[in-house]
Amino acid sequence: MSRRRTDGQKRVRIWMFVNVFLLASLTALVMHTSSRLDTAAANAATGHASTAAGPAINVPGGAALPANVPSKAQIMATSGKYFGVAEPDMPWSANAGSQIAQTAGTPPDMVEYFVNWTQDFSVVPVQDAYAQGMLPVLTWEPSPGGNARTTQVNFPEYKLSTIIDGSHDAYIAKFADAVRDAKWVVAIRFAHEMNGNWYPWAEGVNGNTTGQYAQAWRHIHDIFTREHADNVIWVWAPNIIRSAKTPLKELYPGDAYVDWVGLSAYDVTEHTAPQLIDPTLQQIRKFTSKPMLITEIGSQPGSFKAAWTTDFLTWLPKQSGVIGFIWFEYTKAEGAGTDWGFDADTSTLASFRLGIEPMKLVVLPLQ
Incomplete structure (x- = not known):
């Protein structure tokens, strides 16, 4: 065999190898992008984001994932307060996260979706x-989707009894397995504001009866335990008692099934943090001392909004049992009832920045 022919064959083999490599890389890129698009589109139709445009799919600032995957114990042992945000494009869009950080004067350490x-x-x-x-x-909302302003209450296929009797076990187990395999700790706020009457998982609507909510919670928690999905912080999160009548104690699944207590608290007529939060907090403290995370908070527009924001951020550091908050950064155009955001007007934003700046915030153990 001649050297020329041998060299030619080598060039052909190299050419084929390079093309196979390029094709494989292109295929992987297309599949990854498709996955992000599918996820973004799906999450745009979820919960409070159901009426918002689909979130951007930017890779977060080109940043790689942190090297350390912290354990649940490590995260729960952190000190400081959480400054969280619920915003239509977060966490998918790094641009949205950067904008929030720039507006607030400090980056959030928690995000809700x-x-x-x-x-x-x-x-x-x-x-x-x-x-x-x-x-x-x-x-995590056991329903086909929607939000508090548009969700239908009657969805018989999602009655609490269908969770208890195992009708959704395959879905729940699949979800638990995926959470476990992801390895990263996820806080799951299951079926929030259950003490109201505006969601299909509330007792007294959709065929649900007294005692079924806590039973359904324990059933789901048991499946996650069986599947060894131990990287979950379970957040039991009612609404403040002002507009919700079901007694909280009967809805509580027990300390063995809950890590943090959550709370939805929106200022409408109570223009100080104690007026808004303390009555519910006092009722909860009668049956559990679990740390509280205010999982949705905001104040409606008005002349009192800036002062209320100052009062809340003055109240929070004094509460040893309240580990932080998630501000609901949705506007009326994005599906909220009104513009709850801390940046809804210049005076409120100034109050927020002054209040958050000196606060000791959580730093996740990612290094």
Whole structure:
């Protein structure tokens, strides 16, 4: 065989190898981008984000995931307060996260997003959150989706009894397995504001009866335990008692099934933090001392909004049992009832920046 022919064959083999490599790389890129698009589109239709445009799918600032995957124990042992945000494009868009950090004067260390029961668990928003230094809080809604202003209450296929009797076990186990395999810790706020009457998982609506909420919670928790999905911080999160009548104690699944207590608290007529939060906090403290995270908070527009923001951020550092808050940065155009954001007007933003600046915030153990 001649040297020329041998050299030619080598060039052909090299050419083929390079093309195979390029094709494989292109295929992987297309599949990754498709996955992000699917996840973004799905999450845009979830929970409070159901009426907002689909979130951007930027890779977080080109940043790689942190080298350290912290354990649940490590995260729960952190000190300081959480400054969290629920915002339509977060955690998918690093641009949105950067804008919030710039506006607030400090970056958030927690982000909340919404997933309904027509959707599987995706690791993408979890990784996006950690790449930006934020703990993900996944609000998991046993319904086909919608929000507090549009969700139908009657969905018989999602009655609490269908969770208890195992009708959804396959979905729940699949979700738990995906959470476990993701390895990153996820805070799951399951079926929030259950003491109201505006969601299909509340007792007294959709055929649900007294005692079923706590039973359904324990059933789901038991499946996660069976599947060894131990990287979950379980957040039991009612609404403040002002507009919700079901007694909280009967809805509580027990300390063995809860890590943090959450709370939705929106200022409407109570223009100080104690007026808004203390009555509910006092009722909760009668049956549990678990740390509290205010999982949705905001103040409606008005002349009192800036002063209320100052009062809340003065009240929070004094509360040893309240570990932080998630501000609801949705506007009326994005599906909220009104513009709850801390940046809704210049006076409120100034109050927020002055209040958050001296606060000792959580730093996740990611290094």
